Amino acid sequence: MNPLLEVTGITKQFGCKTVLKEISFKLYPGEILGIIGPNGAGKSTLLYILLGIITPDRGQIFYFGESLSERRSAILREVGFASHYVSLPYSLTVWENLKVFCHLYGVKDSNNRIRELLKLFRLETKEKALTRTLSSGEMMRLNLIRAFLAKPKVLLLDEPTAGLDPEYVKYVGKILKEEAKTQGLSIILTSHQLGELEKMINKILLLEEGNLLSYGKTEEVFKQFGVTNLEELYFKVFGHALT
C-alpha cells in the first residue's frame, strides 16, 4: 500500500533557532497520527509546513506520491485543516463562510454538502448566525465543518477538541474514528487532551524541541518507553521539563 503522505527530512530554522530537525514519517490510509509534545516542540510549525504555508529549509513532502511544492493547489484540494487557534471571519454568517470555502475547494452540490455537515456537527440552527456570535465550541465545530467540506483524504487538525464541551469531545472523536475506518481518511492531530487523544490515534510522533524522539504505532511506542498509556508516556518523556 502506498502512503498518502510521505515526509522526509523536514528541517526548519527561525533565525538561529532550529524548530524542526530532520523529521521523517509516513501516513497510510485510515491512520490517525497524534503529534505529541510540550509547548514549543514544533507541533504547529510541522502542521503548517505540511499545509505549505511555511516553507521548510530542507526536506520534502509528498501527498499521494506527488510533491507538495510542485502540485500545491491540486494536493490541497484533498487536504482539510482545522485549528482551535484560528477562527473563520467573524463578520460573515456561518453559511456565507462555508459557501466561500465550497467555492475555494470546488465542492459540488455545495448547499446540500453544507446542510449535511451542519447537521452532522449539530450546527444546523446556526446557519444564518454571524460567526462572531458563536461560542468557542461552536466555532471549533464550524472549523471542523470547513475541514470536511471537500471530503478530504487527509485531515490536519490543530487541537480539534479544545474548547469543546466533554460530550462534543467524545462525539467529534467518534466522527473522526468512523471517517478513518469507513472512508480511509488519514488524520494528523495535535491535542493536549491526552485521554481523548489516546482513544482516537493509532500512531504516535513524539516531538521535543524540534527533535523526533519516537515515531510508530501506538503500542510500539508504548512498548519502547515501557508505559501503558499516553499520559504515562507524556510524563515519562516530558516530565523532566516540569522539574
Added chain:
Amino acid sequence: MLSLRRIYAILLRHLYLLRHSFSRWIDLLYWPTVDLLLWGFITLYLKGGDFLGSVNLASLFLGALILWNILIRAQQGLAVGFLEDIWARNLLHLFVSPLTVLEYISGLILYSLFKATLASAIMSLLSCLLFKFNFLSQGFFIFYLTFALIFFAWSIGLFTLALILYFGQEAEILAWALALLFLPFSAVFYPLSALPPLFQKIATFVPTSYIFEAFRNLLLQGVLLKNLLIKGYLLTLLYLLLSVLAFTLSFRIAKKEGKLIKIGE
C-alpha cells in the same frame, strides 16, 4: 491554471463582508459624494468670479476628481481588501486551501474594480445632475485614461501589500497613504507647468502626471495626445512589473519566516 471559481470565492467573501457592514458602505459612498459636492461648489464659486475666463472649470475639476477617485478606490480596494483578511486572520485559512496567490490577487482586483466602478458611477451621476458635467462626454477616450489609472492603482496596491507582508501591520497605514504620495506630482487639478522645477522633474517618473495632462488636453483641445498616453502606460507597466516582483518576493519571505500565520495577531 487560474480557477475562475476560486477567484469568484475571493470576490464573494468581500461582497459578503460589504453586505453586513454599514460603515463599509459609508466609506464607499460617503467620501466620493462629499468630494464631489465640495469641488463642485468650489468650481461654481470660481466660475462666478470668472477666474479662468472661458475655460470650462467644472469639467476640469470634476473630471480630474472623478479620475483621481477611480485611482484611489481601485488602490484601496486591493490594499484594504488584503487588510480585511489580515484583520480577520483569514490569510491562514485562504492559503491552506487550493487558492493560489495569483487567484487571490485577481479576486481582490475584481473587488477593487467593483468599488471603483460604483464610486465613479455615483460621482458621474451627481456631477451630471448637480453641475451639468458629463464625465463620459469625451467618449471612448476617457476609458483609455481610466484604464491607465486603474493599472497604476493596482501597482501601488500590490506594492502596499508587499510592504505590509514584509513589515507587518505597522505598515497598514500605507493602504491609505501611499497613493496620496503621488497626488502632488500627478498634477491632478493644475497643469504640470504650475509645479516648481524640482517637482516637475519628479513628475516625469509619475505615470499619473502624463495621464492627467492628457486629460486636460482632451478637455481643452478635444485631442488625446498619444505620446502622453503612451508614456503614462509604459511607466505604469514598469511600476506594475516592479510591484509584482516586490509582492512575489515578499510573499516568499513571508512563507519562509512563517509570517502568514502570525500576521494579524
